[in-house]
Amino acid sequence: MNLAAVDLNLLVALDALLAEGSVSRAAVRMRLSQPAMSHILRRLRLLIGDPLLVRAGGTMELTPRALALKQPLAEALEQVRGLLEPSAFDPQTSDRRFEMMVPDHVFDILLPPLASRLAAAAPSVALDVRPWRGRAFMASPAAQGLDLIVACVGDDFAGFHRERLFSDTDVLAVRLGHPGRNALDELPGFLQARHVGVAGHGQTEDPVDTWLRDEGVRRTIAVTAPTYLQALHMVSRSDVVAVVPGRLAQALSGPLRLEILPTPLDPGTFDEFVFHPSRAHSDPASKWLRQQVRAVGRQLAETPPRLESAA
Numbered sequence: 001m002n003l004a005a006v007d008l009n010l011l012v013a014l015d016a017l018l019a020e021g022s023v024s025r026a027a028v029r030m031r032l033s034q035p036a037m038s039h040i041l042r043r044l045r046l047l048i049g050d051p052l053l054v055r056a057g058g059t060m061e062l063t064p065r066a067l068a069l070k071q072p073l074a075e076a077l078e079q080v081r082g083l084l085e086p087s088a089f090d091p092q093t094s095d096r097r098f099e100m101m102v103p104d105h106v107f108d109i110l111l112p113p114l115a116s117r118l119a120a121a122a123p124s125v126a127l128d129v130r131p132w133r134g135r136a137f138m139a140s141p142a143a144q145g146l147d148l149i150v151a152c153v154g155d156d157f158a159g160f161h162r163e164r165l166f167s168d169t170d171v172l173a174v175r176l177g178h179p180g181r182n183a184l185d186e187l188p189g190f191l192q193a194r195h196v197g198v199a200g201h202g203q204t205e206d207p208v209d210t211w212l213r214d215e216g217v218r219r220t221i222a223v224t225a226p227t228y229l230q231a232l233h234m235v236s237r238s239d240v241v242a243v244v245p246g247r248l249a250q251a252l253s254g255p256l257r258l259e260i261l262p263t264p265l266d267p268g269t270f271d272e273f274v275f276h277p278s279r280a281h282s283d284p285a286s287k288w289l290r291q292q293v294r295a296v297g298r299q300l301a302e303t304p305p306r307l308e309s310a311a
Helices: 008-020 023-030 034-048 064-084 104-121 135-139 187-192 207-214 228-236 246-256 284-302
Strands: 053-056 059-062 097-102 126-131 148-151 160-175 194-198 220-225 242-245 258-261 269-277
Touching: 008 023, 008 034, 008 064, 023 034, 059 064, 097 104, 097 284, 104 126, 104 228, 104 246, 104 284, 148 284, 160 228, 160 246, 160 284, 194 207, 194 228, 194 242, 220 228, 228 242, 228 246, 228 258, 242 246, 246 258, 269 284
Parallel strands: 097 126, 097 148, 194 220
Antiparallel strands: 053 059, 148 269, 160 242, 160 258, 160 269
């Protein structure tokens, strides 16, 4: 193959197609229209001599050739970026687009202050934030392409550096004026109340129920929601209750008119960690972003979650 005839932008587009496994999502990532991305895919098919993405039922799947290209291409492009990017990072002039993965219960407390810091220090920098996809994702090549990941996971993962960000605790959220409010302070009332459980990506049940089972009790689950935010919206509009991270409940207690109560059993505390891939450890831009996230984490650590009600 004549490399002089290969447009580097085609390889960047191929990386997006392989990472997303979808023409439409790759188009969003590349900030192109879907027809333009489809045209690029046709060019890539001719260049490589392989269909790369094929339809299987209602979805698109990568061909074996595409799967074999995925990680080597990502690594090669990262090396090229390292050759071309300046050694210094100037947040005031940079238009870098960072990619993060953050669970929903952290998004509402981390991203607003982080966005404010970035707006002041780096007005042209942008963040692409994706939802947490579970522990198994940490072993995928796509995880290595992110600038950082926040997760309530204390494990070490190959190819990542880990540091503690802040701690939190679970609380009981109920709507203001809940008719059974006075019974929820005691264990029998807590267990008999109708709860919203939260089982996120890769989970079969709410971790709270695993903990309660270990304590020898079982609560009544009326609904299982995929995110804490959806659970809290249900709580605000009905008589169901939910055990949720305290910092998120505190942040939304006013807008959703919630009352925050302690759980009858002490749940203890848990830690949120920030991970970054080893390949980005010395990257000036990624180091700067981590500094901003650490600063927000320190602010959160100085203001532990407290029990309060909406006014």
